[in-house]
Every structure is written in C-alpha cells, then in structure tokens.
Amino acid sequence: MAGRFTVSRVSFPFDLRIKRFLVIRPANPGHWALLIALVLAFVSFRAFGQYPSTPQIFKDGTALAIEDYASAPISSMTTAAYPPATNYGNYLGRLNFLRSEPANAPRTSERFFVNDLNRNLYVLTKSNKTFTIYINFEEVYPKFVNYPGYSGGIVTFAFDPDYASNGKFYTIHTENPARSGSAVPTNGSLHGFNVTGYTLTPAVNPPAGTVVREAVLVEWTDTNINNATFEGTARELLRLGCNNVIHPMGDLAFNPLAHPGDSDYGNLYIAAGEGGAGEVAGATHTTPQRLDTLHGKILRITPDTNAHPADGLAANGRYRIPTTGPDPNPFVSLTLTNLKKEIFAYGFKNPHRLSWDPPSNKIFVTDIGLSSWEEVNIIVKGANYGYAEREGIEQVFIGGSNNEKTGSQTTPPTPFPNPDSLTVTGIVGSVTPRYPVAAYSHREGDGITSGFVYRGSLMPQMDGKYFFGDITTARLFYSQLSDLIASDDSNRTNLAPIHELQVVYNGVERRLYDLVRDEFVHKGGIRPSGGVLPGNGGGLRTDGIDPYGVAYGGGRADIRLAMPGDGEIYILSKSDGMIRRLVAAIAPPVLQAQPGTNGLVTLIWASISNHHYRLQYKSSVLDTNWTDLSGDVTATNSVATKTDALSAATRFYRVVLLP
Numbered sequence: 001m002a003g004r005f006t007v008s009r010v011s012f013p014f015d016l017r018i019k020r021f022l023v024i025r026p027a028n029p030g031h032w033a034l035l036i037a038l039v040l041a042f043v044s045f046r047a048f049g050q051y052p053s054t055p056q057i058f059k060d061g062t063a064l065a066i067e068d069y070a071s072a073p074i075s076s077m078t079t080a081a082y083p084p085a086t087n088y089g090n091y092l093g094r095l096n097f098l099r100s101e102p103a104n105a106p107r108t109s110e111r112f113f114v115n116d117l118n119r120n121l122y123v124l125t126k127s128n129k130t131f132t133i134y135i136n137f138e139e140v141y142p143k144f145v146n147y148p149g150y151s152g153g154i155v156t157f158a159f160d161p162d163y164a165s166n167g168k169f170y171t172i173h174t175e176n177p178a179r180s181g182s183a184v185p186t187n188g189s190l191h192g193f194n195v196t197g198y199t200l201t202p203a204v205n206p207p208a209g210t211v212v213r214e215a216v217l218v219e220w221t222d223t224n225i226n227n228a229t230f231e232g233t234a235r236e237l238l239r240l241g242c243n244n245v246i247h248p249m250g251d252l253a254f255n256p257l258a259h260p261g262d263s264d265y266g267n268l269y270i271a272a273g274e275g276g277a278g279e280v281a282g283a284t285h286t287t288p289q290r291l292d293t294l295h296g297k298i299l300r301i302t303p304d305t306n307a308h309p310a311d312g313l314a315a316n317g318r319y320r321i322p323t324t325g326p327d328p329n330p331f332v333s334l335t336l337t338n339l340k341k342e343i344f345a346y347g348f349k350n351p352h353r354l355s356w357d358p359p360s361n362k363i364f365v366t367d368i369g370l371s372s373w374e375e376v377n378i379i380v381k382g383a384n385y386g387y388a389e390r391e392g393i394e395q396v397f398i399g400g401s402n403n404e405k406t407g408s409q410t411t412p413p414t415p416f417p418n419p420d421s422l423t424v425t426g427i428v429g430s431v432t433p434r435y436p437v438a439a440y441s442h443r444e445g446d447g448i449t450s451g452f453v454y455r456g457s458l459m460p461q462m463d464g465k466y467f468f469g470d471i472t473t474a475r476l477f478y479s480q481l482s483d484l485i486a487s488d489d490s491n492r493t494n495l496a497p498i499h500e501l502q503v504v505y506n507g508v509e510r511r512l513y514d515l516v517r518d519e520f521v522h523k524g525g526i527r528p529s530g531g532v533l534p535g536n537g538g539g540l541r542t543d544g545i546d547p548y549g550v551a552y553g554g555g556r557a558d559i560r561l562a563m564p565g566d567g568e569i570y571i572l573s574k575s576d577g578m579i580r581r582l583v584a585a586i587a588p589p590v591l592q593a594q595p596g597t598n599g600l601v602t603l604i605w606a607s608i609s610n611h612h613y614r615l616q617y618k619s620s621v622l623d624t625n626w627t628d629l630s631g632d633v634t635a636t637n638s639v640a641t642k643t644d645a646l647s648a649a650t651r652f653y654r655v656v657l658l659p
C-alpha cells in the first residue's frame, strides 16, 4: 500500500494519490466557517481473501455537506398497552423509508411519504416539513406488532407504476400471529377505509421451525390521491410466516425501465429476509438455500392478476407469477415438491434493501451479515448468493465450536472450498455461489444500510457513485459504480474499493454518529448510562472506538439512506427520528506527479482560479511535521502545478488551499 503514496526516483508511479489537505469552502462563505480536514489515507480495499485484522476503509477526502431536513414526531414501540407512553430511553422515531409518488402523480412535487416502523405512514409536506398521518397501521391491523424493534412494524411501502391513474400502492407490516382474535383490519380510526370483503390469506410458513411473526404484503387503492387521507380498499397479497422477530420482507421495487406492454411492467420485486432461519443451527439453517420456501430470497410477482392471464396464479390466488413469456422467473420449470416459483434470486440472510439504477440497469441488494461481513450484491436472475453457507467472501459456520465464524477465523483456518460449490435440492449438479461486489468486515461496523447510485443534481461530483453506509456507526461510504460492475465476476476476492465520506455540518466536520447522538439528547433521549444512543436491548452496539481512534459511546445511530424522486440522498435515523439531506460535495483533489529530467517532479492538481495553494512535503510518512515548499501557487485556471527537485529517494506531498 505504501507505494501508492510514494514518490520515488527509482520507480516512478504515474498516477499517485498522495496525502493531502482538503479545504471545504461552503457555498455561502459568510455562513460557514472554513474547515480544514486532514485526509488520512486512500486504501484500495481489493485484494484479500480473509477476515482482516484491522480496519480497511478510510476517508479519501471526499466531503459532503449535510443539513437537517425534517424532524418526525416522537414515537415509541408498544411494549404493553396502546398507545404507549413515550419512552425517552429508546428510539425516538423509527424512520425506515422515504419515497416519492411517481413523477406523474399530481402532488409528487409537494410531498414525500415516510414511514415510522412504530405505526405510521406519513405524508411529509416539503414546504413546511409537517408530518400528516396517512395510515396508522397499529389502529388498522389488530395483530400489528412493532416490538421488540428490529424491522418489526410498518416496514416499507412502494407505489405502483400506474399509481397516478389507479391509486395503488403496497405496504409490508408485521403481525404477531399468537394474538387472540381476528387479524382482519378495522376502520374505526381510518374511516375512509372500506374493509368490506377484505379477507386474510393463509400464512406461507417456512419449511422448518416455529413461526413467531408474520410479514404481510398488502395492496392498497386510494380513490383520491389529491388529498392527504386514505379512502378506498385494500387487498392482502401475501402473508409470510417467520421463525424469529428479525428479517421479514424488507423492501419492494418495480423495474424502472419497464414500460406499459413490456413483460416486466408491473412486476413487483420483493426483498424477503430469512426470518432468522439461517443463523441458527438445526432444521431451519438450510432455509435460505431451499427453493421450496420464500425466505432469504428476492421474489418477483405480478400483483395485477389480470395483467398476464397466461401466467400461473399464486397458491393463495392473490397474484400471478411470471411463468410464461420472454422473461419468466428462473425456476418455474424445476421439478421440486412445494417449489416456490416466485423466486428470482436466493441465498440471502437479510437482503433488507433493494435499489435499481436505471442508467446501468443494475439491481443492488445490500445483505446484512451475521458476525463478519456486510455485502453489496448485484442481482442476477436465478443466482445463488450463498447464505447461510457463505458470508461475504468466506465460508461461514453455524453451530458447534466454530459458531458464527468464517473460514479464516477458525483454528486452524479452514481453507476456502475449491472448487466452490453448493448443493441445492431441485437443481441437478452443483451450484457456484455468486459473490458480493463490495464487502466490508465487522472491523468497520455492524450492518450495511440501503444503497443507491447517485444521479441527483446537488452533488454533481458524486454522479454514478454508489452511496451506502453502516447502520449502527453511521459511517458513510461510496464505491464507484464502474468498480462494482468490474468486481461482478467469479473472483470472490476481486471487490470494489470502498471509500469513506467526510460529513460536514454547519461548516464543521462531524461524525454522523455524533450528530444523531446530539439530536437524540436534544429531543430528550436518555439512556440509563447517560448520553449514549439506544440499541435494541444489547443488540448490535457501537461500543469501542472508530478507525480514527475516537470512541463511539455505545448504542446505535441506526441510519438508513433514502433516494426519493428528486434523486437526492436523504439519511433517516431511528434513534433521533430525523431526516437529513446531503446537499453538496467536494471531491478530493487528486495530486498527480509527473517525472521530469534531473530529478525534477511536477505536481499537478485540480484547482480553482484565483485561489492560493501551498505545497508541503515530508520524507517519511511517519514524520510529524510537513515542510513548506517555497513559493505558494496562485491558480489561474482549473489546473495548478508546482515543480520540485527531489533530494531524497522518497517524498510525500500534500497541497493546502490557503484561506
């Protein structure tokens, strides 16, 4: 790695990334303080085959300005009676998704929709940032459950591609089937909801294990999308039983490139978690690898049963499955008892977020790992993504003395299977798992957020970069889309480099974790130990220190990313109930070195005209002090240069933008 930063007379690299200072100049200089941020290193996280012993991701100097966007009403989980008392010792608003109505809907420019897992789907008015309850799921569904947290509650929602004309949208919520009484919804508080004729569907349960939760997919039809209230009907499409309170169906998407008449138009893609089945030893462990169950899969269904009448109907009769035409689901011809033809891709643990980048036509799924690896996957129809036999780029073991360890963490290390193959019941021969295109270890965090390829307008420097982050630590990352695509090969160790982003709030570089903690405290949040964030009763916790040596303080910032119809990146937090927006970016200056004769080297960097720059150097990366190169540079255009006579074999440079 060190060679990447080395300027050497003997072996001269032609495209160097060198340690450097980055100065963030706000759009409004009178408003923000000038900030100087030290860029620690740039690390290419590419060639390794085992669990790393140290953090591998570092800030590359790309800085993003973040602003508060909207603050949701404080809400609490229902641990006993409803409505619950506000619990300031836990999450203050479990925001999970922020979406826009389709672009042709009449009010899409005025408002977003946002859900708080605890119970409400809100309309968020952009002009005054007010939250209006659209549907309170807890008051509609008698068996609705948001406790003990995780993904429980009103999980997500998605608008039909024809929403502007048919008013249809889809939701997923969780229920506790052990509750007595009927699960049929009521309209006592949602008066516009016509429940006449609403009938339940039988739960589709996993092939093994007990069921403690049901994730319910519902299709709603609002007969008037010009107001902020619901009036209309709903239809239950699918009820999925889960072994545990974790990893239900997590995300919904439609193909953004399909047009009316295309075979994929109106098909709903569902990211379905394994319900906790895979992460325990025993009969449920193989569930993500089984094609006779919907769990741990990406599913594809056609909600409109009239759309493709030749296609097969679901077992419950509520939707069709693409079984005919030019692009049927991949396993529709398999011979297997209880085959689930809805399966589009399989072998996932908690594929909790799915995004589709139209320009590249790539589907990205972030799969939260168990104890070792977090994954970004590019979805290919029919592929096996390896869980619960693979995690990240390694083999993973569940149960026994190696429980939750990956191959390189066992004693002695377990060699990676060669050739790498899995046996899948129903498929003749062996299956080679498909590997993530980017992955990070739990040296970096605990659970991967949603991710999106940025195509918005506020941060043109970030166009085509895939944004994601870590849920608990609130570290923000990006990978180049081209790197992700180039890594989508049969080489498990060829992964896209991951870069960490700096976050600037009111002109000061801050950790997003600290911004969330401050707002949590500001809103009255308290923890028994004082001043730290909540964290699911001892679940994943950001104890310890960050890669830069600063302690977190416990708990979890619990962030997720959103990219609604305006194409910008918003960051939601369950802990403080805030929505923040990334509003500007400054890409890092790449310092290039061009060798000359007689030991001269010319350093070249992107500059801003009429700004003043100073070059500094040191001979060893371990040196504490930088030495000024005499003669500051005033840029006259977008490229500035400075020539130095190398007197040592190695010299490290950085460029400082002067105030």
Ligand SMILES: [Ca+2]
Pocket (backbone or CB within 6 Å): 222, 223, 224, 225, 226, 227, 228, 229, 230, 231
């Ligand atoms: Ca309405």
Ligand SMILES: [Ca+2]
Pocket (backbone or CB within 6 Å): 347, 367, 375, 385, 386, 387, 390, 391, 392, 434, 435, 436
């Ligand atoms: Ca995987």
Ligand SMILES: [Ca+2]
Pocket (backbone or CB within 6 Å): 435, 436, 437, 487, 488, 489, 490, 491, 492, 493, 494, 495
């Ligand atoms: Ca690869």
